[in-house]
Amino acid sequence: MLVQLASMRDAYAEVLLELGQEDSRVVVLGADTSVSIKTSLFGDRFPDRFFNVGIAEANMMGIAAGLALAGKIPFVTTYAAFVPGKCLDQIRNAIAYPNLNVKIVSSHGGLTVGPDGASHQTIEDVATMRAVPRMHVIVPADAPSTRSLVAQACRTLGPFYIRLSRPSVPTIYSASKDVEVGKAKILREGSDIGIIACGIMVNEAMEAAETLSKTGISAEVVDSHTVKPLDSETIVRVARKTGTLVTAEEQNVIGGLGGAVAEAITESYPVPITRVGVRDTFGESGEHEELMVKYGLTSKEIARAAKHLIKSR
């Protein structure tokens, strides 16, 4: 089978052009990484609505707040290592507290930035942003869903954090099969175990389900692209149906999707759960595939966790 790969940041840059055409309130801010993330394309098309503030993420966030207060819809974009890393205070106090309409879209999230190493890898952004009141947190799985979720964020009032990964990823959603902010998507039905994933780990979850089916285990796969507000209803339903869950994300296992799912089911329908993700350690330089293997971000790891859970049930 031919797997189609597509880049999330290309999809993001494309949908920004459409949004800019559609709505003149859309403005884009960059911090000296616009060529690499391709938001410079927006700047080429709409030079009056693109602002490169230099390597100054905190200032960028504050400027976005002011733009939003004056009626604009700012999209703020740089590498995930520095947004939210360099500007959590501005995100909290200047954007989330007054509930401003700022869309923070970070690229190069997770470990798969690769050879740049730990200083440029982000494993705590989802957890951090989840803990900020009013913030929506979204981690898309592929290029088409990036497009759709970014467009929805643009049309929904309030602050959003959308986290993209660097590598091109297999396309999961056809353009027609839609995703909806706040609604977890069941991508594959199953009865023995539920795998709740987000971002590039959704594809790994699908592969794990395929492997598991060969050993007679039927796995349900859920794309929980919206980490906050979490679709607890769907997740609890999956927990009731399957009786045990694995979560999978390109993030620290502390406080991200795994944390959110554990919190949700503990409060309403506790079942055994294993969180697949980075195990509270910094990453390192390496090619992205090597890093995924070394840090346990693979379909194999998900399948192993699933089997173990089922065996000890």
Place this chain on the structure above:
Amino acid sequence: MEEQSIPIGMLLQKAAKIRAHILEMVAEAKSGHPGGSLSAVEILVTLFFYKMRHDPKRPDWPDRDRFVLSKGHAAPVLYSTLAEAGYLPTSELKTLRKINSRLQGHPDHRVPGVEFPGGSLGIGLSAAIGMALAGKVDKKDYRVYALLGDGELDEGETWEAAMAAPKFKLDNLTAIVDRNGIQQDGLTEQIMPMEPVGYKWKAFNWHVLEVDGFDFRQVIDALEKAESMRNRPTVIIAHTVKGKGVSFMEWDPAYHGKAPDKDTVRKLVKTMLEE
């Protein structure tokens, strides 16, 4: 008299070797930042082979001078300088950015001689101030050097640090700005105008010197002046060229973070080492 004691030949030779290492490393890694590594070669060579008091056999010697590479993406120039100085084998340089290597894409403490993990831009000068303050508290005479990118000056923290160092009268601290005129998205004066950069530091009460960052005599002279200055930190604005030494890289923002291929590098290195 000073003039005669400067071993220009040795410094030139080191610079040529280090340029070759940088190109080979990034070509082997197929990624990394050659432009801002090549612009800083003479600065690091002057520090490590002429000016700084340090001992590769004792990287944790408490009395050593410290060098903070705040523009951490220039890790190739730091690693190859450290290797030439004897902190690590030059054969290890080809493991840059590879999995399980000590040579991380940005400076990492596992490498002897690395004082600080710069990488997120804007954080190095503050750390250098901390080291310089500790030196004052402990009545030690070591000096602290921090190398900053000119794009890096965009970061607010740089200017918070710039305000603090004169307040604490840190004459044991020297900041060096690699003024190569280019950052990641393009020319600094287009992305975020920084001129008049010397006046900015002057207004923050620094002792400001400007040099040609490829002229060993000028760099050495500035470093000596910095050392004899009392009660004030010095900043040296070193005018350089991004991608220096490789004609097609010079002044091309694309080579900020792009590796040349191995064949090209082989030819470049051959001519470089012959000269």
